[in-house]
Structure formats: C-alpha cells, structure tokens
Amino acid sequence: MRRWGIQNSGIQYLLNWAKYWQQVGIIILLCVGLTMGGAIAPTPAAWAQDNKVNYTLTDLSDTDMSHRDFSGTSFAGGTMRNTDFEGSNLSGTILTKAEFINANLKDADLSDVFSDRVSFKNATLTNALFMEAILSSTDFDGAEITGADFSGAIIDRYQVAQMCKRATGVNPVTGMETRDSLGCR
Secondary structure (H helix, E strand, O other): OHHHHHHHHHHHHHHHHHHHHHHHHHHHHHHHHHHHHHHHOOOOHHHOOHHHOOOOOOEOOOOEOOOOEOOOOEOOOOEOOOOEOOOOEOOOOEOOOOEOOOOEOOOOEOOOOEOOOOEOOOOEOOOOEOOOOEEOOOEOOOOEOOOOEOOOOEEOHHHHHHHHOOOOOEOOOOOOEHHHHHOOO
16 A cells, blocks of 8 residues: 555646646747747837847848938947938947948938948938047048038048048038038148
8 A cells, every 4th residue: 555655746846847837838839939929020100210120240231211210229230231221310320341332321421420431332312410430440431421510530641631632511400511521621
C-alpha cells in the first residue's frame, strides 16, 4: 500500500508538472503570436510617430517622406536616393554617412543636424534651413542651394568655396541671403 501511495503521489506530481508547463507553453505561444501578428499587421497611420523611429541604416530610396516631422531622429548610414523630404522637419537629426543623392529637401528644416560624411550630391536644397548645423566632410556637389540658409553652420572650406560659386536667393523664412549665410565674398 505504501508503495502505491508513493507512486500515486509521484504520478500526480508529474501530471501537475506537465499541466504547469503546458499552461506556460500556451502563454509563451500566445505572446509570440501576438508579437509576430503585431509585426506583420500594418500599423494604423494614427499610431505612426515619424520622430520616434530610428532610420539608421535604412534604405528609403524613391520614397515620399514629405511634410513630416523627423526631428531628433537618426538617418545615419541610410540611403535616401531620390527621396522626397520636401517641407519635412529634420532638425536635430543625425545624418552621419547617409546618402541624400538626388533627394528633394526643398523647404526642409535641417537646423542643428549632425552631418558628417554625408552626400547631398545633386539634391534640391532650395529654401532649406541648415542653421547651426555641423556639416563636416559633407558633399554638396551639384546641389541646388537657392535660398538655403547656412547661418552658423560648420562647413568645410572647400565646400563653401564651391557653393559660393552658385549661391543665390534669399531664404523666405529667415530673410537671409544664401551668399551671406555661407560667408561668400
């Protein structure tokens, strides 16, 4: 009899143990399922907060990102070829090693950005704000800078000399002439 009691309690113990892990397994599967479902299901537009997303190392080429708030985010190492950022707020963003080749940044606010080794080659920067930006080793070859304001920006001398050759216009927001903001002679 005694032996039966030990075996019975041992079996009961194993059954309880199995029931416990079965419940834990179901909970884990539910959590994983909900997580995967959330990753697969589209996020409603009302939930999207562009300035809370980290765009580091993303490829946003040929994308419409116009008239959005990206302030304080990071596009470091990203590729934004032919991307439309017209009228967007990118102030305070990190752009290190990013490519904005042929991008449209017309009327965009890029004030206080950290732009190290970034290419704005052939980009449209008409009326863009680059006030107080750090633009070290940044390439502006062929960029349209009419009306752009570079007041207080740190820019390599070579790039300033190149941009002064084609700098024209007045920024409609600040009233600053592009040539004056670059310190052109």
